[in-house]
Amino acid sequence: MRADAKKNYDHLLTIAREVVAEHGADASLRDIARRADVGLGTLYRHFPTREALLETLLRAGFDALTLRAREFDTADAPDHALVSWLREIVALAHSHRGVIASMAAAIEDPDSALHASCVTMKASGARLLARAQAAGLARADMEGADLFALVAALAWINDQASLAPRADRLFQLIAGAILVHPGRIGDFTAHASAEN
Amino acid sequence: MRADAKKNYDHLLTIAREVVAEHGADASLRDIARRADVGLGTLYRHFPTREALLETLLRAGFDALTLRAREFDTADAPDHALVSWLREIVALAHSHRGVIASMAAAIEDPDSALHASCVTMKASGARLLARAQAAGLARADMEGADLFALVAALAWINDQASLAPRADRLFQLIAGAILVHPGRIGDFTAHASAEN
């Protein structure tokens, strides 16, 4: 990448991060280009679709979550690991308000720039779920797709201003429905959270 | 209302029902006016906001749900009543794809045309929940706002094409988390649904 292009690319990302933090994943692309002092075509050259831009914004968070899943997979009690990881992926999605709908759409659209990341997230969750199931700590009648949908729903609740105050409580309720011994949830999720 | 105005009003509603069925609650208002062979200003005169139009489209369904809640309140086993009613409100929201986000926003916005209906729905749910709780059939640590948020989340899952296949299963899972004796769910929700 040429030096001037690289500079535009980086600056666009910085501004996009600000604008998405402010207006959510549906933010005006025009507005981003304008505030970055860059032609609209330059934004489209670097990020041919909105999903491509969002994927770049979220990539670091996705990678961190993939690593966390691997850590959790060996280090923790399977139920603790599963619930803690769920909390973190919900927090990541929420940190980019509105992106969860794009992620839900991307999971079944191989052409979406978000597809690969979503598939990875789903697989990480499925692995943690399977481990908890094998230990008899999660209900057996669930699979990765169910977990992905529940995470999406919880992230969506977080994104709705009027429902957000109930989000933590409902996370606990749903986590409790996944686990065989929900009594243990309070022990390890009370103050957990992910920053992104 | 003048005869010509009444005719426009009715025709707009007919067309709006078609277009919303096709494109969801975010359908283009311009498109509705166009297909109704009516000036854009006429649509705005009859329905000053999108919420006003949606409220009119959904009113019959809301009224039916209010009646159903009253029936359920006296006729059925409290847990059966609660879960059956939840199924119906989820189905109503889903029958107007995308409207659930507006409903979530309206519940805390007294100026929204959907506000009153949402408050009524929330109150109906809260009453059925309280009755089930009093009978020891629903967990005591929940309130109406939690139920409303869960219904919204389930309706949202239904609206996402990629998540919809899991919607029934997740309804059961969440209903099971609300009830004290979830084993009973399968008995009475397997084939229930609402038409609107």
Add this chain to the structure above:
DNA sequence: ACCTGAACACCGTTCAAGT
């Protein structure tokens, strides 16, 4: 190789002018 911004086809919303 990369950037720019006009051009196109859409929106939602308002309101002066008509009947």
Add this chain to the structure above:
DNA sequence: ACCTGAACACCGTTCAAGT
């Protein structure tokens, strides 16, 4: 009273013209 549609201020997306 009611209707109309132009006008305004926005979008997303493309692409000819520039450097």
